[in-house]
Amino acid sequence: MTKLRVHELAKELGMDNKELLDILAKKKVEVKSHMSTLEEQVTDTIRSEYAKKKAENTEDGAPKKKTIVQVFRPQNSKSGKMQNGNRQGQRPQNGNRQGQRPQNENRTAKPANQGQNTQGVAAAKPQSNGVNGSRPQNAEQGQRRNDRPQGGRFNNNDRNDRNDRGGRFNNNDRNDRNDRGGRFNNNDRNDRNDRGGRFNNNDRNDRNDRGGRFNNNDRNDRNDRNDRGNSRPQGRQGQGRREDRDSIPAPMVEQQKTQRNKAKDKEKDYKKKELRDGEFENKGKKGKKQKQVAEAKKPQKPQPKPVEVEEEIKQITIPEVLTIQELADKMKIVPSVIIKKLFMQGKIVTVNQEIDYETAEEIAMEFDVLCEKEVVVDVIEELLKEDEEDEADMVKRPPVVCVMGHVDHGKTSLLDAIRHSNVIDREAGGITQHIGASVVEVDGEKITFLDTPGHEAFTAMRMRGASSTDIAILVVAADDGVMPQTVEAINHAKAAGIEIIVAINKIDKPSANVERVKQELTEYELIPEDWGGSTIFVPVSAHTKEGIKELLEMVLLTAEVMELKANPNRAARGLVIEAQLDKGKGSVATVLVQKGTLHVGDAIAAGSAHGKVRAMMDDKGRRVKEAGPSQPVEILGLNDVPNAGEVFVGCETEKAARNFAETFIAQNKAKLLEETKSKMSLDDLFTQIQEGNLKELNIVVKADVQGSVEAMKQSLLKLSNDEVVIKIIHGGVGAINESDVTLASASNAIIIGFNVRPDATAKDIAEREGVDLRLYRVIYSAIEDVEAAMKGMLDPVFEEKVLGHAEVRQTFKASGVGTIAGSYVQDGIFERNCSVRLTRDGIVIFDGPLASLKRFKDDVKEVKAGYECGFVFENYNDIKEGDLVEAYKMVEVERK
Numbered sequence: 001m002t003k004l005r006v007h008e009l010a011k012e013l014g015m016d017n018k019e020l021l022d023i024l025a026k027k028k029v030e031v032k033s034h035m036s037t038l039e040e041q042v043t044d045t046i047r048s049e050y051a052k053k054k055a056e057n058t059e060d061g062a063p064k065k066k067t068i069v070q071v072f073r074p075q076n077s078k079s080g081k082m083q084n085g086n087r088q089g090q091r092p093q094n095g096n097r098q099g100q101r102p103q104n105e106n107r108t109a110k111p112a113n114q115g116q117n118t119q120g121v122a123a124a125k126p127q128s129n130g131v132n133g134s135r136p137q138n139a140e141q142g143q144r145r146n147d148r149p150q151g152g153r154f155n156n157n158d159r160n161d162r163n164d165r166g167g168r169f170n171n172n173d174r175n176d177r178n179d180r181g182g183r184f185n186n187n188d189r190n191d192r193n194d195r196g197g198r199f200n201n202n203d204r205n206d207r208n209d210r211g212g213r214f215n216n217n218d219r220n221d222r223n224d225r226n227d228r229g230n231s232r233p234q235g236r237q238g239q240g241r242r243e244d245r246d247s248i249p250a251p252m253v254e255q256q257k258t259q260r261n262k263a264k265d266k267e268k269d270y271k272k273k274e275l276r277d278g279e280f281e282n283k284g285k286k287g288k289k290q291k292q293v294a295e296a297k298k299p300q301k302p303q304p305k306p307v308e309v310e311e312e313i314k315q316i317t318i319p320e321v322l323t324i325q326e327l328a329d330k331m332k333i334v335p336s337v338i339i340k341k342l343f344m345q346g347k348i349v350t351v352n353q354e355i356d357y358e359t360a361e362e363i364a365m366e367f368d369v370l371c372e373k374e375v376v377v378d379v380i381e382e383l384l385k386e387d388e389e390d391e392a393d394m395v396k397r398p399p400v401v402c403v404m405g406h407v408d409h410g411k412t413s414l415l416d417a418i419r420h421s422n423v424i425d426r427e428a429g430g431i432t433q434h435i436g437a438s439v440v441e442v443d444g445e446k447i448t449f450l451d452t453p454g455h456e457a458f459t460a461m462r463m464r465g466a467s468s469t470d471i472a473i474l475v476v477a478a479d480d481g482v483m484p485q486t487v488e489a490i491n492h493a494k495a496a497g498i499e500i501i502v503a504i505n506k507i508d509k510p511s512a513n514v515e516r517v518k519q520e521l522t523e524y525e526l527i528p529e530d531w532g533g534s535t536i537f538v539p540v541s542a543h544t545k546e547g548i549k550e551l552l553e554m555v556l557l558t559a560e561v562m563e564l565k566a567n568p569n570r571a572a573r574g575l576v577i578e579a580q581l582d583k584g585k586g587s588v589a590t591v592l593v594q595k596g597t598l599h600v601g602d603a604i605a606a607g608s609a610h611g612k613v614r615a616m617m618d619d620k621g622r623r624v625k626e627a628g629p630s631q632p633v634e635i636l637g638l639n640d641v642p643n644a645g646e647v648f649v650g651c652e653t654e655k656a657a658r659n660f661a662e663t664f665i666a667q668n669k670a671k672l673l674e675e676t677k678s679k680m681s682l683d684d685l686f687t688q689i690q691e692g693n694l695k696e697l698n699i700v701v702k703a704d705v706q707g708s709v710e711a712m713k714q715s716l717l718k719l720s721n722d723e724v725v726i727k728i729i730h731g732g733v734g735a736i737n738e739s740d741v742t743l744a745s746a747s748n749a750i751i752i753g754f755n756v757r758p759d760a761t762a763k764d765i766a767e768r769e770g771v772d773l774r775l776y777r778v779i780y781s782a783i784e785d786v787e788a789a790m791k792g793m794l795d796p797v798f799e800e801k802v803l804g805h806a807e808v809r810q811t812f813k814a815s816g817v818g819t820i821a822g823s824y825v826q827d828g829i830f831e832r833n834c835s836v837r838l839t840r841d842g843i844v845i846f847d848g849p850l851a852s853l854k855r856f857k858d859d860v861k862e863v864k865a866g867y868e869c870g871f872v873f874e875n876y877n878d879i880k881e882g883d884l885v886e887a888y889k890m891v892e893v894e895r896k
């Protein structure tokens with residue numbers, strides 16, 4: 001055993017160095033300072049004496065306080081060196097604060113005797129406490145404890161209570177240490193725990209023991225020590241609780257502190273535990289451990305974060321179209337990772353490349369991220385949303401009817417016959433081009449007719465959301481039967497859920513075959529009633545007016561069955577049927593009121609246009625003050641030309657109308673951007689690449705009325721094929737102006753004007769910029785021209801054109817040139833850059849370019865039939881006399 005120093009012994013005995021120095025002085029033991037070493041004999045004597053004194057002291061309890069307070073602080077500092085911050089902090093407290101500690105470190109420890117740990121701790125603590133500063137406390141109880149045999153205690157650890165321990169401590173002197181030694185030898189883990197306790201509190205005296213212990217413990221002890229940290233308190237608590245509570249005021253300070261820090265401590269302890277478990281597994285070396293623990297504390301907080309974040313990005317919400325950068329941002333990764341991944345898959349993308357949802361989803365899946373499509377709220381749809389109306393407010397309204405059918409089957413004539421008016425004469429080219437509406441009265445009941453133009457293009461016109469018509473009259477010429485546009489009309493009507501009434505027209509014609517038409521229509525599920533079906537068929541003649549009345553009656557009957565109703569007493573709402581810009585009147589819009597009543601002076605909004613109804617005219621051109629459900633009226637007062645098919649809504653104030661229009665404009669802009677974006681999608685790009693050189697024909701359409709713009713757009717878009725895609729980059733009403741031309745110029749587009757002319761500036765710019773500007777009065781011509789233009793754009797079709805034939809008569813070899821075939825041109829002509837086909841016995845042995853064509857020594861442009869010449873074939877020298885040479889070239893031929 002090593003000799004103890006004064007301060008070590010003082011500590012062990014729980015007294016001041018000075019106190020011990022005094023004692024030593026009294027005993028005439030010469031020591032210079034608290035660092036002086038003491039003979040074992042002296043230490044033993046003092047120990048035994050002090051123990052006795054302590055025992056006596058505990059009776060009056062007075063010295064305790066002082067001792068404890070003094071002892072604790074040095075302990076703290078010491079333990080601080082040996083342990084990690086937290087533990088240090090706690091340990092010392094433990095000594096005093098037993099009561100609280102347990103809470104922090106180990107709740108299970110509260111009961112005095114708790115399983116093994118407690119036992120172990122009990123066994124160990126006492127020592128440590130005995131040796132260390134806790135002693136005083138123990139000493140307090142010591143009397144009781146003292147009675148108990150230590151050995152017994154150790155052997156029967158479980159039951160030993162704190163008193164025992166305390167006793168032990170009190171009695172402990174060196175033997176104690178010996179005991180400990182023995183204990184340690186016998187104890188395994190628990191001992192280590194105990195040791196830990198000791199270490200924390202120990203001063204040098206313990207080092208002997210510790211030495212042994214350390215040797216044994218080595219690295220493993222680290223963990224144990226940590227455990228010790230936990231277990232010790234248990235023991236201590238047990239030990240100290242009563243003692244402290246009873247007698248020591250000082251710990252109260254600590255207690256308060258502890259309470260304040262309770263939460264923190266708890267947290268720290270848990271963290272520490274976690275860390276320790278993880279860390280110590282990997283760490284073996286003593287020196288590093290403390291650092292590691294300390295370091296581990298820092299990263300501990302951020303540690304759980306990344307885990308959470310990962311979970312968060314497991315699902316992302318992305319829009320329909322986004323860039324690689326945006327996707328990467330959403331996925332919280334750097335875009336280069338995505339780019340790399342796609343590159344590995346053979347796809348070359350850039351950060352700003354836009355991809356569609358599906359592609360983005362595929363990419364995200366590769367990174368184990370789930371995608372969800374962003375729900376795009378259609379603000380306009382939301383604005384236009386309406387609640388169900390009360391049935392009680394509804395009154396009967398006239399049916400809205402449209403006339404559909406194949407070209408020239410007599411739609412206009414029929415409508416004309418119905419209206420008793422002659423519309424047909426007013427139309428350029430004899431084709432219905434405008435959408436209008438009219439109201440006819442039959443037996444006191446009204447029917448509203450929408451003029452649906454017969455041309456295919458017009459059938460594609462769509463209304464926003466709501467269907468404009470209730471009943472469709474399908475006109476089929478009795479002499480012509482079902483034609484492509486008849487089928488298209490049927491499909492349109494069916495898709496819109498419109499009732500179909502078939503009007504078999506031209507029955508006055510001798511070639512009329514009503515039954516054939518009926519028969520043909522059965523294929524499209526239009527079965528006449530007399531054949532057991534449910535479709536009304538009315539044979540009519542627009543010319544003779546035969547069947548017109550029946551047709552109208554059938555319309556009314558169908559309408560009655562449909563129970564068409566609307567509430568006239570509410571703000572008006574309906575559809576824009578047609579709109580145009582009039583020089584004198586400004587924006588003129590034909591609207592169909594569907595619900596409510598529209599009055600002059602009402603504020604309305606229709607798409608991008610808004611305003612106050614200045615004046616209203618009915619279908620006969622009469623001024624009206626109001627228009628109820630199913631009534632078409634022409635209105636003046638809008639600030640802009642709305643699109644045909646747009647919903648118009650009556651607003652309470654002009655401001656509300658303006659807001660509506662502004663919202664519409666804003667959304668449309670966004671939509672346009674989105675559309676433009678999506679066209680540049682990755683998906684598209686790949687398709688384009690796959691398809692080869694995909695070409696786009698950009699077109700700007702300007703027309704006199706919105707309906708024609710729409711018609712033109714639809715017709716032109718249909719011309720798109722695999723090789724050329726038609727893109728209507730702009731469509732509008734009015735004269736072709738400067739901005740149309742600049743737009744066309746910038747996007748390499750052609751301008752098609754329908755019933756409009758360019759203004760002077762536009763004309764100049766178009767000429768200067770070389771913009772192709774075409775003006776038409778008939779839609780057909782425009783479409784024909786575009787078709788032709790498209791043919792010009794299409795890749796030319798090449799055909800082989802045989803130029804002539806020659807026979808090889810002789811061959812020559814020329815160095816640096818190869819074999820020259822001296823030939824005779826039998827027919828046609830041989831041109832310098834033509835291709836040749838060399839045949840021998842009917843088998844083609846060479847097919848390729850003619851490298852050189854010579855007459856004697858000179859290169860010539862061509863050699864005609866009847867002349868001799870020399871051929872050199874490119875990279876081919878196996879030429880024999882008698883071989884036949886065919887000259888040909890590929891020429892571009894016009895597409896059919």
Ligand SMILES: Nc1nc2c(ncn2[C@@H]2O[C@H](COP(=O)(O)OP(=O)(O)OP(=O)(O)O)[C@@H](O)[C@H]2O)c(=O)[nH]1
Pocket residue numbers: 405406407408409410411412413414424430431432453454455505506507508509540541542543544
């Ligand atoms: N004999 C006879 N001819 C008719 C009848 N109805 C129309 N036609 C003729 O058929 C041709 C086409 O009539 P339209 O009314 O212009 O036909 P549409 O379907 O409106 O034609 P688009 O406007 O071009 O779609 C005209 O020459 C009419 O005179 C009819 O009942 N009997």
